[in-house]
Amino acid sequence: MESDHNRDMLARARQTLELEAEAILAMRERLNGDFVQAVQQILACTGRVVVTGMGKSGIIGHKIAATLSSTGTPALYLHPGEGIHGDLGMLTAQDCVIALSNSGETAEVLALLPVIKRLGTPLIAILGRMASTLARQSDVALDASVAREACPLNLAPTSSTTAALALGDALAVALLEARGFSEDQFALFHPGGALGRKLLLKVEDLMHHGAALPQVARHTLVKDALWEMTAKRLGLTAVLEEDGRLAGIITDGDLRRQLEDHPGDLLNLRAEQIMTVNPKAIQPDALAAQAVHDMETRAITALLVVDAQQLVGVIHLHDLLRAGVV
Template identity: 65%
Template sequence: MTPTLDFDFRASARRTLQLEQQALGALIPRLNGDFDQACRLLLACRGRVVVTGMGKSGHIGGKLAATLASTGTPAFFVHPGEASHGDLGMITRGDVVIALSNSGETGEVTALLPLLKRLGTPLISLTGRPASTLARHADAHLDTGVEREACPLDLAPTASTTAALAMGDALAVALLEARGFTAEEFALSHPGGSLGRRLLLKVGDLMHQGKRLPTVPLGSPLRDALLEITRQGLGFTCVVDEDGRLSGVYTDGDLRRTLDQHNDLSQLKVDDVMTRPGKRIGPEVLAAEAVRVMEDNRITALAVVDDAGRPVGALHMHDLLASGVI
């Protein structure tokens, strides 16, 4: 076999993508009562969802189990070959099994049917043949059949695995929506990734506080406010009243406006030129919300205040960048 270096690779890719696109489109009219039944079985599951499949179907099954587990449906993958040699003990009466097999006749998978029936474990099958053994013995069957594989020999699992993958995603998303699964719940299962950081970190986790909190009292000369901004390097300072509550903020942007409007800065007090009441946020607010507030108001820093309106911290866009929130 001699590879052809001047082969039309893009034409081949277009053909593959068109065939797989057609395969996905053909799934939509096949959604019927069995899909509803599959979702009800999964929602009613009091144990775990056990996904199984052999070969390429097994790889798709592993991805389905991972997607379910990360979106609120506890799930894991069991290799059907290993199941017949002890791993079948992982399946209990309270579980639901999802089995994938394009032919519906994969021996390692159909060998599990007697035990599942004995346990009374509900079975959901994804196959390309509604009349197959696996489909006929399932409590809900999802037809993922394709007219032909994208492989020009019509042999290598390509369009069929894409169809099974998409049907698995459809199941997972339907369950996610039915449960009212939130972004915060999603982040709890992804604490190590950037998504988890974005969704779980709170303003209080990132803010500057204590001696790093830029603050001047009302009535301070503008010069003092400028020195505080320079000293802390956050681009602004909080201005507080005699009770320690935030009255306003003075920022780098305010300084530019002050220079445009006043020739003599020496007699100005910060009260005269500060922004009232100043954008603020609470320490318990998610850092992702702080990003939105900054972007909406085109600012780079926020005062962080407690319930009484007293500054407890300062948050800068750089802190959000450094933490991976954005």
């Protein structure tokens, strides 16, 4: 049975989530033309988006800058305390500033305003008090106010930081769609991620080639083809014409099926007598994700890689699994 302490703990956790969810939903209803103007100002920016904020707002600012950068809007974070001691040198008139402050009166953020104004850099504020100095000095002020913090003391930034984060995400998504940002572009900025691997890796990056490539001639005896398959450990061998063009394929499955038809003399047959002609193949410059699709569609675990009718490699499902493409 749950103890009273555990029940109270769960009740507080649920209340926290409810309060933060309510803060986001209330903000949704307040979205208006100011949000559209903010998006348009960022789209018109020929430099970078410089995000700034102090304390917990600064942590949220880091995340907003990272999300913008990864979705097609070059952005960076500027610590306001460092900014007033020289780092404002990174700011140009071509940039656009997003400043976060729940109170709208954060001293370190306000200290940046004279330089921002002198440069003529557009200023977008995400704040909790629309009747504040930062709101009045901004070109666009976005209302991220909350009825109360989720903190029982109504002090620790909780609902307010969640609201600011969600509004930053809303900006990033609106900008992403306005720019026509694609999966390919996302993968370009995330080469180490799963999507990057799916969209950037090519078959030639993962295939077996050279000495690791199982291959025999048409006239090779099946027993010798079996040795080749065993040595290369891919469960298949390609069968080639004398000029190197692909003629067919022999797989473990082919051998099992042929053993039923030729139980006594299989090993003494020639490769061309049992091979599958016109085997499924893929180009070396095809995406690895295409290889996965082809294997799944055809219920096979490997594909020959062919370029201009010449065998250049073999790609196996295990290779795709190791690379994280599957």
